Amino acid sequence: MVDAVWWKHGIVYQIYPRSFQDGSGDGIGDLSGIRQRLDHPEWLGVDAIWISPIYPSPMADFGYDVADYCEIDPVFGSLDEFDLLVAEAHARGLKVILDFVPNHSSDQHPWFRESRASRANPKRNWYIWRDPAPDGGPPNNWLANFGGSAWTLDEHTGQYYHHAFLPEQPDLNWRNPEVRRAMHDALRFWLDRGVDGFRVDVIWHLIKDAQFRDNPPNPAWQPHNAGIDRLLQVHSADQPEIHAVVAEMRAVLDAYPDRVLIGEIYLPLERLVAYYGAEMEGAHLPFNFQLIFADWTAPAIAKLIAEYEAALPAEGWPNWVLGNHDQKRIATRIGAAQARIAAMLLLTLRGTPTLYYGDEIGMENVAIPADRVQDPWERREPGRGLGRDPARTPMPWDGSRHGGFTTGEPWLPLSPDFAQRNVARLAEDPQSILTLYRDLIALRRAQVALRAGVHVPISAEGDVLVYERHDAASGSRLRIALNFGEETRRLDIGPAQLLLSTALDRAGHVDEVVLRPAEGVILAPIAARRAT
Missing domain, CATH: 3.90.400.10 (Oligo-1,6-glucosidase; Domain 2)
Known part of the structure; x- marks a missing residue:
């Protein structure tokens, strides 16, 4: 049963630790800060926090260059503080997922x-x-x-x-059994400390072509694209032998109860789903990034959902992601109005949703002055818009100086609108996007059809996407309608209970729904309503 497995019915909340909360006053977020702000993910209603790398590091790539896999970088705190964070998170019912970076270490390791x-x-x-x-x-x-x-x-x-990334990040040789054993021991080190799972960085890179053949040119490459896209990574990643490596990693986690293995994989669907493993011994959740790159139209999203559902192996559990520390903020990509539609989509699709910190308050990319740029990608390829700093800026908690994030100088500038767009202010606004996220999460918890039901496509006509979630055991059925357009649309579904609108300004019995521009609704058809 889905509800018996926490990572299937749960919601994952990604924390970029440098930008969540600074507890020491040095302008950089840390473990003490995360612990101070655990009220927020608990209040929001998520089930797990995923923390980006906190290992000792020279910070050439802000923690993705690991100098010790079994320690905490002093900038973030100590092992004692980590243990305290895990204990307090668990006491609140929150799972803790760590980033694991096995493809490469720091050159200082x-x-x-x-x-x-x-x-x-x-x-x-x-x-x-x-x-x-x-x-x-x-x-x-x-x-x-x-x-x-x-x-x-x-x-x-x-x-x-x-080095698949910076010269300061040499790739480990995963064909060497000694490397595998050492990395498995590192996983056990954290599992023994109570960690509930791992998000594995660039998992599809771990094995390279044994003959080291040249990669072929990419016929679709355009000069404005990143340099890496000039070639197809046919031989430098996603090799057939990788699946045995992932299965070994999964076996380490399976020796501990209720753990989850999540794989970061930027690959086409047919190759992505192979990471579940032939016998489901691969990653529990190979990350599905399709929404990040989709055309934001009803037909395109409907096609994407259908293709993903069709590609999943019979026992494979789906998952959905709107954003992360490497991509533009969803509100920047599609606009503030459609960001509310995106929230409803994320939290009503079948599978495990992952929410990136700040998206729940509608944070947008922040312009970073040239003298404040931190991201090594932007520094190596300046002026190409590849920098990730704009999506990693500090979380604004209130309207005070530096948004309550730090008493020092923040490592990256806050959004200029932080005095209006912050957690404290939006939590008091009954129609804010933060309230919408909280209400969506609460409804998802209350409705078994949203947690565990099958996905049933209905239509994707013009600007309106309609689908249903059915749970056979309870007989519950919910209909979701999302207006991706700028015109009002009428929807005749018969008598229904309108449970939630993205506008948060109406609910109750309806015989038809008039969808306003950029509005989404969740409806319970009267004829099929049953207690959940």
């Missing part, structure tokens, strides 16, 4: 320092080293995700090491 010391070092094969090409250049044409070659020459040993 002791493993890599040993690996680059000499070709004969016992840890040499813990990373990916290759001789130069005949002309002395890189071993092949692979590109780094943040620009430039994916190979850096180590002058001392005369070989190149591979």
Whole structure:
């Protein structure tokens, strides 16, 4: 049963720790700050918090360059503070999910320092080293995700090491059983401390082509796209052997009760769903990012949902994501009005939703002055709009100085409208987007059809998307109608109870629904209403 598995019926809330709450006054969010703000996810009604990397790191990529997999960076606190956070979260009924970054470490990790010391070092094969090409250049044409070659020459040993991201992030060699054992031990270290699961960073990158063949050119590449898109990553990622690696990782978690393995995977649907594993021994939730890149129209969203549902293996549980620390804010992508539609879509589709901090208050991307840019991607490819800082700005909690985020100077600037758009103010507004999120989450908890029911497409005509959620066991049926357009639309569904509108200004018995521009509604048809 879906309701017996917390990560199936639950809602995941992503916290970018540098920007959630600063408890020390240094302008950077930390574990103490997260603990201080646990009231918020509890009040909102989510089930789990996912915390982006908090491991020791030189911060070349803000924690995604790990120097120790079994410690806490002092900027975020200590292991004692982490244990206290887990205990207090659990006491509130909140699960704790950690980011895990196994594809690459920091170049300051002791493993890599040993690996680059000499070709004969016992840890040499813990990373990916290759001789130069005949002309002395890189071993092949692979590109780094943040620009430039994916190979850096180590002058001392005369070989190149591979890095899918920054040179400061050398890729580990997951073909080496010693690496796998070490990383499994790291997982157990956190599982033993009570962590409820992991979101695994770039999981599809872990295995590379054994022959290190060149990647082919991408015929669809355009000069305005990121440099990495010039080539198709046919040989540098998503190799057939990866599924055995993911199955081993899953086995580590399966030795502990009620844990979840989430995989970050930016791949087409037919390749994404393979990460569930042939026998469902892969990731519990291979992240589905389709909504992030979809055309925001009713027909496009309906097609996307249908294709995803059709591609899922029989036992595969779906999941949906509107945004994260690497993508533009949903309110920036589609506008403030449609962001309310997006909230209703996210929380009424079948599967596990993940909510990015700040989206519940309608946060938008913040323009970052050139002298405040932090993101290494923007620094390496300036002026291309690739920087992720605008979606990582501090959470505004109230209208006080720095939005209540810090008593110091925030590491990134807050949104200029934080005095109006903040948690305290919007929580008191019965028609705010924050209230909408809370009401949607409460309705989802109350209605078994939303938590566990099947998805039934109805129509996607013009600007209006209509679908239903059915739960056979209880007989409950709900209809969701979303107006993606700027014109009023009439919907004749017969007698129904209007349970919730994105405008939060009406409810009750209706015989037809007049959908206003950018309005969504959840309806319980009278003939099918039963207690849940």
